[in-house]
Amino acid sequence: MKTGVTALSDAKVGNVGIVESVDLPEEVSHHLAHLGFLPGTRVEVVHRAPAGDPTVYRIDGVEVGLRSETARHIFLKLAPGGAK
Amino acid sequence: MSCHAPVLEPLEPVPPPSGARSRLKTVALIGPPNSGKSTLFNRLTGMRQKVANYPGVTVEHHSGRMKSIGRSDLTLIDLPGIYSLATYSEDARVAVDVLTGKMPGVPRPDCVLLVLDATHMNRQLMLAAPVFSIGLPTLVLLNMSDQMDDRGGKLDTLALARELGHPVALISAAKGTGLDVVPDFLLRADKALEKSPRPVQLPVLQTPSECRKWATQVTVRSAYQSPSASLWTSRLDAVLLHRWIAPVVFLAVVFAVFQVVFTIGQPLSDGLGRVLTHAGAKAALLLPDNWMRLLLRDGLWNGVQSVLVFLPQILLLFLFIGILEDSGYLARAALIADRVMRSIGLNGKAFIPLLSAYACAVPAIMATRTIENKRERLATILIAPFMTCSARLPIYTLIIAAFIPNRLFLGGVIGLRALVMIGLYALGFLAALLTAKLLNSSVMKASPAPFILELPQYRWPTVQGLAMRLYDRGMLFVKKAGTIILGVSLVIWILSVLPLHFASGTAQFSDMANSVIGHLGRFIEPVIRPLGFNWKIGIGLLSSIFAREVIVGTLGTLYGADPATHSVGLQAALRHDMTLGGAIALVVFFAFAMQCTSTLAVVRRETNSWKFPVLQFCYMTFVAYFAALITNQVITRLF
Numbered sequence: 040m041k042t043g044v045t046a047l048s049d050a051k052v053g054n055v056g057i058v059e060s061v062d063l064p065e066e067v068s069h070h071l072a073h074l075g076f077l078p079g080t081r082v083e084v085v086h087r088a089p090a091g092d093p094t095v096y097r098i099d100g101v102e103v104g105l106r107s108e109t110a111r112h113i114f115l116k117l118a119p120g121g122a123k
Numbered sequence: 124m125s126c127h128a129p130v131l132e133p134l135e136p137v138p139p140p141s142g143a144r145s146r147l148k149t150v151a152l153i154g155p156p157n158s159g160k161s162t163l164f165n166r167l168t169g170m171r172q173k174v175a176n177y178p179g180v181t182v183e184h185h186s187g188r189m190k191s192i193g194r195s196d197l198t199l200i201d202l203p204g205i206y207s208l209a210t211y212s213e214d215a216r217v218a219v220d221v222l223t224g225k226m227p228g229v230p231r232p233d234c235v236l237l238v239l240d241a242t243h244m245n246r247q248l249m250l251a252a253p254v255f256s257i258g259l260p261t262l263v264l265l266n267m268s269d270q271m272d273d274r275g276g277k278l279d280t281l282a283l284a285r286e287l288g289h290p291v292a293l294i295s296a297a298k299g300t301g302l303d304v305v306p307d308f309l310l311r312a313d314k315a316l317e318k319s320p321r322p323v324q325l326p327v328l329q330t331p332s333e334c335r336k337w338a339t340q341v342t343v344r345s346a347y348q349s350p351s352a353s354l355w356t357s358r359l360d361a362v363l364l365h366r367w368i369a370p371v372v373f374l375a376v377v378f379a380v381f382q383v384v385f386t387i388g389q390p391l392s393d394g395l396g397r398v399l400t401h402a403g404a405k406a407a408l409l410l411p412d413n414w415m416r417l418l419l420r421d422g423l424w425n426g427v428q429s430v431l432v433f434l435p436q437i438l439l440l441f442l443f444i445g446i447l448e449d450s451g452y453l454a455r456a457a458l459i460a461d462r463v464m465r466s467i468g469l470n471g472k473a474f475i476p477l478l479s480a481y482a483c484a485v486p487a488i489m490a491t492r493t494i495e496n497k498r499e500r501l502a503t504i505l506i507a508p509f510m511t512c513s514a515r516l517p518i519y520t521l522i523i524a525a526f527i528p529n530r531l532f533l534g535g536v537i538g539l540r541a542l543v544m545i546g547l548y549a550l551g552f553l554a555a556l557l558t559a560k561l562l563n564s565s566v567m568k569a570s571p572a573p574f575i576l577e578l579p580q581y582r583w584p585t586v587q588g589l590a591m592r593l594y595d596r597g598m599l600f601v602k603k604a605g606t607i608i609l610g611v612s613l614v615i616w617i618l619s620v621l622p623l624h625f626a627s628g629t630a631q632f633s634d635m636a637n638s639v640i641g642h643l644g645r646f647i648e649p650v651i652r653p654l655g656f657n658w659k660i661g662i663g664l665l666s667s668i669f670a671r672e673v674i675v676g677t678l679g680t681l682y683g684a685d686p687a688t689h690s691v692g693l694q695a696a697l698r699h700d701m702t703l704g705g706a707i708a709l710v711v712f713f714a715f716a717m718q719c720t721s722t723l724a725v726v727r728r729e730t731n732s733w734k735f736p737v738l739q740f741c742y743m744t745f746v747a748y749f750a751a752l753i754t755n756q757v758i759t760r761l762f
Contacts, residue, residue, distance in 0.1 A: 066211045066495065067573050072331030073155075073206035074577065075246050086360055089369040090462035093574060095360070100243040100349050102360075104458045104576040106465070 045117055047082070047096070048110035055083045056115035058098075063112045075099035076113060147313040149198050149230045150189070151222055153254060154238035155247055156204030157579055159266040163238055163296035164201035167191055167305065171591055172201060173486070175448035176579045177475065179204065179493040182214040184221050184229065192306045200232060203492075207331065208253040213492035213500075222257060234260040234312040236305070241265035241293065242276060242580070244347050248338035249331065251287060260312040261289045268293035268301065270580070276350030283345035297585070356451075356580045363455055373459055376452075380443045381541040381548075384436050384516075389524060389540075391435035399428040400692075414632070418616060421684040426612025429679025429693050430604045430672050433517040434597060440513055441596045442589060444482055449584035453478060454576060461574055467556050468563035472574065473503040477555065480510035481548075484722045488729055502562045504729060505739055508722050509555035511548045511714065514671040518713050519547055521675055525694040526706045550714045554746065608676035611666050615640060615680045635685050654712065654748070655705025655755035667718045674718075704758035708751040716747035 044059050058080045061068045068076075075098040076082070085102060086095040093104045105113075152160045156178035164172055168187030173180060181203045189197045202221055203214035210216045217226070224231025237254050239247035244265075255261060265271075265278070271293075284291040290308060294301035362368055407420040447453050457474040464474050472494050480487035487507045494500040511519075523540050530539040618640040620632035635641050644658030651661045659681045667674035678697070682688040688696035697706070717723070723736040730736075 063573075067575075069209065069211070069331060070206065070575055072335070073246070073249055074575070075335075077332050077335050085357075086364045087366075088364060088458050088461065089366045090459075093458060093461050093576070095364065095458070095578060097352065099246045100352060101246065102356075102578040104454075104461075104574070104578060106461065106574045109573040109575070 043116050044114050046111050047084075047105075047113040047115055048094070048107040050084045050115065050117065052084050052087055052094075054117055055081065056117040058082055059114045059116055061113050063109065067109070071113070074101065074103050082115060147197060147233045147309060149200065149232045150234055150236060150309065151200045151202060151232035151259075152236050152238060153202050153218065153222060153250075154204060154266075155206055155240065155250055157577065158204060158238045158240040158247065159296045160204065160238045161201055163236070163264070163266065163294075163302075164199060166296055166299055166302060168199055171595060174588070175453070176451040176582055177448065177454045178577050178579070179214070179475065179490065182217075182489050182492040184217055184226070186229075189309075192302070194306060194309060197309065198230075199236075200229065205250065207250060207334070212495045217492075222254075232259060234309070235262070236308075237261050237263045237289075238266050238296075239263065241268045241271040241278065242274070242350050244278070244342050244349065245335075245338055248341055249334040251341075252334055252337055255287070255289065260308075260315050262305070262308040262312075263287060263289055263291045264296075264301075264305075265291065265293045266296050269295040269298060270353075271350050274350030274353060275348070277346065277348040279346040283341065283347075286341045286344050353580045359581055360455070360578075363452070364458065369455075369459055373456060376447070378537060378541065378545065380440070381544045382536075382538060383443070384439050384520075385538060385540050385544070388436035388439045389520075392432050392520070395435060396428070396432040396692075399424075399431060403428060414620075417620075417632075417684070418613075421689065422616025422619075422680055423609060423612050425683030425693075426615070426676040426680035427604050427609055429521075429683075430517055430608050430676045431601070433520060433672075433675075434600060436516055436520055437513055437600050438593050438597055440516060441482065441593055445589045445592045446584050449582065449588055451579045451581045454578050457576055458578070461576075463556075465574075467559045469499065469502065469559050472576075473499065476503055477507060477510055480507045480512060483512050483514070484508045484510065484719065485725045488722070488725050491729070501730065501735070502559055504726055505562065505735065506555040506558045508717050508719065508739065508743065509551045509558065509715065511551040512671075512719075514719065515547075515713050517672050517675045519544060519710055521694065521697070522706050522710050525697045526701075526703055547710055547714050550711065554715055558742075603670065603672065604676070607669055608673055611669065611673050612676050612680045615662065615666065615677050616684055618643070619681065619684055635681070640681075653755070654751045655702055655708045655759065657700060657705075659700070660705070660709060664712070664718075669718075669720055671713060671718045674713075702755075702759065703762055704755040707758055708755035711754045712747045712751035714747075715743055715750055717743035 045056070050056060058076055058078055060078060061071055061076055063071065080098055083097040084094060085097045088094065088104070093106045094110060095102050095104050096110075152164055154160050157176070161172045161174045161181050164170070164185070164187065165174065167189050169191040170187040172185050181201060183203070185201045186198050187201075188195045189199050200221060202218040205215045205218045208219050210219050220226040221229050222232060222235070235254060235257070237251060239251070251263065265280070271278070278293070280291045280293060290304075292301055292304040294304070363372055403420055403424040407416050410416040410419060447456070453475065456478065460474055473491070476487045476490040476493075479490055484507050487510070488504050491500045491503045491507070494503060523543050527540050527543050531537070532539070619635050619638045621639050622633055623630045624633065625631070640662055641658070644662050647661045647665070648658045651664070656664070659678065662681060663674035663677040666677040679693050682693055682696040682700075688700070701709075717740045723740060726736040726739060727733055
């Protein structure tokens with residue numbers, strides 16, 4: 040793995056990053072792509088559900104909930120400084 | 124610049140359609156999920172398709188005449204939301220098949236209204252390129268423009284129309300603004316159809332990332348400034364998804380619903396009952412004092428009114444469901460409950476169909492079309508009827524009001540009756556969970572499909588929207604009382620007075636005990652006796668195979684026609700005729716049993732075989748019987 044690249048599931052609430060790659064089966068990545076999960080898009084971790092999972096991410100002005108089992112396969116480069 | 128005026132290619136004014144028939148016949152509404160297509164459909168047709176604030180409300184295509192804009196000659200087709208023309212789920216396939224003219228029985232659309240949510244254009248525009256490539260005249264409607272303005276978003280619609288090569292207009296389907304552009308476009312589309320067909324542009328944008336790149340370019344060139352995230356949504360979510368507060372709010376909402384159904388619903392229901400009884404008694408005096416009065420008052424009116432009195436509770440329940448759905452909280456509830464769903468091996472996507480099964484299993488089973496994975500979809504279909512639908516409310520409320528004392532706890536915040544009701548709802552939910560677990564460990568070892576849930580912005584539910592829901596629901600309930608329940612009551616009453624006896628030259632009715640229904644009842648009684656049910660309850664169970672509410676109508680007729688209980692009312696009659704064990708066993712039976720022909724029919728249709736509905740019916744009846752048996756035996760021993 041390249042340096043500076045983290046799995047989305049490891050990012051903390053408040054973290055902002057740029058999507059690097061999505062490593063999921065075709066039909067899943069297709070759906071995610073249409074929600075904005077494509078390389079180069081800015082994503083922010085906004086909430087974690089009370090049980091710690093799923094997590095809500097803001098991408099393209101939309102909030103999307105993903106389980107960590109899915110977010111684990113999405114990689115992003117965290118913006119410098121990590122949390123805002 | 125932000126521009127409110129609808130922007131169209133400058134053309135000379137088009138004359139309204141003359142006597143000649145227009146070529147344009149069918150118009151399709153297409154757009155991403157939760158972009159407001161159905162709201163717009165209702166605006167343009169004057170119809171009332173279900174709308175709510177979460178993605179995936181529409182799973183079928185619906186058609187209507189565009190009456191509200193004076194074009195009754197045109198058919199508008201509302202389609203399920205799609206992200207692209209490559210589809211993985213059943214509902215999206217419906218949309219694409221209709222759009223490309225491959226759906227049998229649905230004419231190929233002549234033009235398209237593409238509805239996009241103006242508050243996040245980058246993403247929404249990704250659908251535009253594939254839709255344009257179909258080659259139909261298309262009007263791009265940027266919905267929720269009022270929200271975009273409110274949150275500081277901007278868009279140059281003129282530039283966007285130039286970029287897209289199709290007319291563009293800002294609208295708000297919810298408020299009904301900007302819609303005058305639609306009839307105008309339709310006239311133009313009609314003109315365009317008279318000319319030679321447009322050259323079809325082949326799809327050049329194949330992959331999502333190409334679509335995305337194109338969409339980004341277009342939004343940049345049309346000076347799109349995305350609106351800031353809704354402040355209220357962020358603030359509310361900070362509380363409603365908070366680690367400690369969220370579960371408390373979630374439970375409080377659930378308790379509040381049931382408490383209100385009792386504390387407000389019960390007095391209303393009792394009042395309505397008094398009015399209906401009084402009206403029935405008054406009306407009966409106008410009838411000749413013979414068999415006709417008995418038939419109408421004891422048979423039909425008792426049957427129908429004993430169900431009708433539950434109208435206030437049903438409306439209150441749907442008011443709550445409406446507020447939860449329209450505000451956007453439902454999607455948050457799905458997020459909070461995902462952990463539980465996962466522990467039983469169910470897709471998070473199953474949660475919304477299961478939640479809507481609290482209203483009725485039929486739309487819930489249809490809503491499973493949004494689940495891509497076939498086996499998970501089947502599992503969800505099979506467990507949905509365990510969720511407590513509103514048709515169970517009448518029998519639950521009747522038994523609880525008759526047998527459970529009105530005791531309050533925690534300084535009057537929670538009542539025993541509401542707790543019992545919640546217990547019954549929980550029982551159904553548990554049965555659904557255990558069945559899912561069973562299915563997962565035996566027949567459906569499915570690879571878990573991912574949980575991807577868009578959280579919509581919070582919105583204020585509109586009074587008009589809620590009023591319409593309640594009106595539709597109320598009418599449905601009243602209609603059921605006036606058809607199925609009336610019919611069953613009639614049959615039950617006739618069977619309860621036959622055969623006729625001829626004594627001293629006049630025909631006389633049988634006693635109920637010696638009537639056809641009495642004999643039938645006593646014939647089945649040995650089977651249900653261990654459950655604590657008498658033969659009248661048995662007849663009620665048989666009749667409720669049509670629909671769950673029917674049992675209340677049947678009991679109303681049977682106890683109403685019986686001289687011994689004729690004048691005391693159904694609640695009191697049941698209190699004297701049943702033990703506590705039998706009464707609780709009855710509601711437990713209803714928590715599990717599959718007493719609904721509509722659900723069986725929809726399962727048959729959605730699974731395309733009789734195997735599953737038959738299996739489901741047998742399984743649920745089996746579970747219901749034994750659960751009721753155990754309940755009765757345990758309670759009878761304890762109390």
